[in-house]
Amino acid sequence: MSVEVERKFLCSADTLKTLEEIGAVCVGQRQFLDQYFDTPKFDLTLKDMWLRNRKGCWELKCPTPVDRTEETSGEQSKAAALCTRYKEITNLPEIQTRVREVVKDVCERRETSSSQEDEESWLSKINLVCFAAFTTVRRSFTLEEEGVQIDLDQADFGYHVGEIEVLVPEGGDVQSALEKIERTARKLGELKRVEGKMNVYLKRNHPEHYAKLLSEHVL
Numbered sequence: 001m002s003v004e005v006e007r008k009f010l011c012s013a014d015t016l017k018t019l020e021e022i023g024a025v026c027v028g029q030r031q032f033l034d035q036y037f038d039t040p041k042f043d044l045t046l047k048d049m050w051l052r053n054r055k056g057c058w059e060l061k062c063p064t065p066v067d068r069t070e071e072t073s074g075e076q077s078k079a080a081a082l083c084t085r086y087k088e089i090t091n092l093p094e095i096q097t098r099v100r101e102v103v104k105d106v107c108e109r110r111e112t113s114s115s116q117e118d119e120e121s122w123l124s125k126i127n128l129v130c131f132a133a134f135t136t137v138r139r140s141f142t143l144e145e146e147g148v149q150i151d152l153d154q155a156d157f158g159y160h161v162g163e164i165e166v167l168v169p170e171g172g173d174v175q176s177a178l179e180k181i182e183r184t185a186r187k188l189g190e191l192k193r194v195e196g197k198m199n200v201y202l203k204r205n206h207p208e209h210y211a212k213l214l215s216e217h218v219l
């Protein structure tokens, strides 16, 4: 399990040039479809848990506690507030356990005892349905001196966003990741906070749920 520390930024016409100027190296372009799942009542996302299938692989992003002692100055805490950090779980049995913990009432009603379950059966037993699906074209860059990855994403619903990202192994140094991201953002001349793809997707496709996530301070 690792923790993804990430800061999103607005891509402009100059972003590619700036990336080149600061020495970022393009490491490729790929395209993927993300399908996000939740119960019809959105039990997972209301707990800030994001279950998705990307290219046949399951991933669950869960909140991870923020250790405020990591931040020793006001500047550091401002920089940290611009970043998100989520635990990334990719092991399917562990994902299933975590998801069941949240939606256990639903599970108890629907589940039958079966040790071998295929993909559709675990989803339908826990009453999970796809609430968002979109394709992203992603160009990825690395900035070796900082050890960060920079992704430029173009979603098929007409939204562009950049991300500066560091994957921290569990128990690793989150503060150092925040500092690397902050330095990279400064090099990019990028200090503003922007919305992620999911925020924009939900606003357009599930406005009531989006409003609820805002009012519950999930987004």
Ligand SMILES: Cc1ncc(C[n+]2csc(CCOP(=O)(O)OP(=O)(O)OP(=O)(O)O)c2C)c(N)n1
Residues within 6 Å of the ligand: 006, 008, 050, 061, 084, 086, 163, 165, 194, 195, 196, 197, 198, 199, 218, 219
């Ligand atoms: C700015 C911001 N972004 C996401 C969230 C929560 N959230 C909403 S959807 C969501 C899941 C998707 O996360 P994100 O990193 O935005 O997607 P993507 O860049 O495609 O995944 P990657 O390839 O990096 O793994 C999260 C964590 C938040 N609270 N604030």
